[in-house]
Amino acid sequence: MSAVLPSAAGADAGYPDKPIRLVVPFAPGGGADYSARRFAQPLSEALKQPIIIDNVPGAGGSMGANKVAKAAPDGYTLLYTTPGQQMTAPYLIENLPYDAFKDLRPVSQLTAGTNVLVVNKDFPARSVRELIDHVKKNPGTVNFASSGIGSTSHLAGELFKKMAGVDIVHVPYRGSAIAAADVIGGRVEMSIDTLSVYLPHIQSGAVRALGVSTLEPNPIIPDVPPIAKTLDGFEASPVNYISAPGGTPEPIIKKLSEAIIAVAEDPALRANFASTGSRLAGSTPAEMEALVRSEQKRWKEVIDSAGIAVTNAK
The missing domain is CATH 3.40.190.10 (Periplasmic binding protein-like II)
Incomplete structure (x- = not known):
């Protein structure tokens, strides 16, 4: 065991040393795809590795989310996550092929939309x-x-x-x-x-x-x-963020989060996103995790109250 641990630590320390795949769970040309591509370029420069956009549409984004949830937890397959894959999917999709609470690890917020x-x-x-x-x-x-x-x-x-x-x-x-x-x-x-x-x-x-x-x-x-x-406390702003497979090592999660936070502070990029109504907002993994859990609880109450029928994952 003692011979393995330094090797694993060394692998984390050298991350990333090859291209990263960013799964966008929607078809090319949509809003999520456009935002992911805008952010991927400066993030690629910060991490000094190419970021490859992989569009995997289907089932409200759960097909792409499942691909990431089942990927190796090594930081080389990430998900451009919208509310539908983790915050609301457990309450809207029957037989969801992944565990939205355990199989995806929030890394950092990217944007807060309007x-x-x-x-x-x-x-x-x-x-x-x-x-x-x-x-x-x-x-x-x-x-x-x-x-x-x-x-x-x-x-x-x-x-x-x-x-x-x-x-x-x-x-x-x-x-x-x-x-x-x-x-x-x-x-x-x-x-x-x-x-x-x-x-x-x-x-x-x-x-x-x-x-x-x-x-x-x-x-x-x-x-x-x-x-x-008019309605005190009303807030319904779409949050997009990066998540990784559950079990991804903490040093990798931390490095990704720090890179995203740094990129999100770029004035030109902030202005670019602001022009379409979004605010760049990097966050720590703990902050993003807390937001996801809070939103899961909030939207479950809305879904239950409205009696929205669940659908089968396809």
Whole structure:
């Protein structure tokens, strides 16, 4: 045993000494893929090794997550993680092929996104309070669009519904772009989805922004108040982070986290992400672990309260 330990320690100390594979659990061209590629280049420079993007779409991101969960815990296969793979998957996907509590180890936060509550331009409400009052007077007549069952936009809508005590009807779509088209067209009255999806339509006047899901205003649309100004404590901001297979050695986790934190402080990169409504936010493994556990508990309560049906992993 004494002969093995120095060898293992030496392997960790020399990490990384070959390319790192970053699994993005969605198809190329989407928001997660775009963000992962933007961050991968400077992270590659910091670690002095190439980072290869590996798109593994399917089952709401659980196919890609499973690939990482089953990979060797050596730091050379990582997951670009969105809320759906670890924070909500245990409560939405039956027969999940990995243990979301044990098989993925949070390394560091990358971004904190902003969702925005929008309504069609012809909808009468001009504030979150007016929207709530309108729905209470007309229960069951207002629909909210999401990018799919169990998506962050769906859960944000259910959280709004629960906290406001209103009866709004969920209309799921196969993606944010299709959902946005129907909000713009007036076929659905409202949505809570990522700012990057709706920003051009807010700027063109096709939709009206009533509130942001963060606790502070977003600098891109500074005049749009937080939903929390009306619904105290409301927060539904998508968090993206890096995770590694469970059992990855602590020195490797620490080195990755420190590199991510350093890269996230780069002013030019921060400005780049801010232009699409996201805030770079590196974190320690302990901080990210605590956030994941907190979000798992919070979203389980929302999912249970809304009675969202679980689906089978495919």
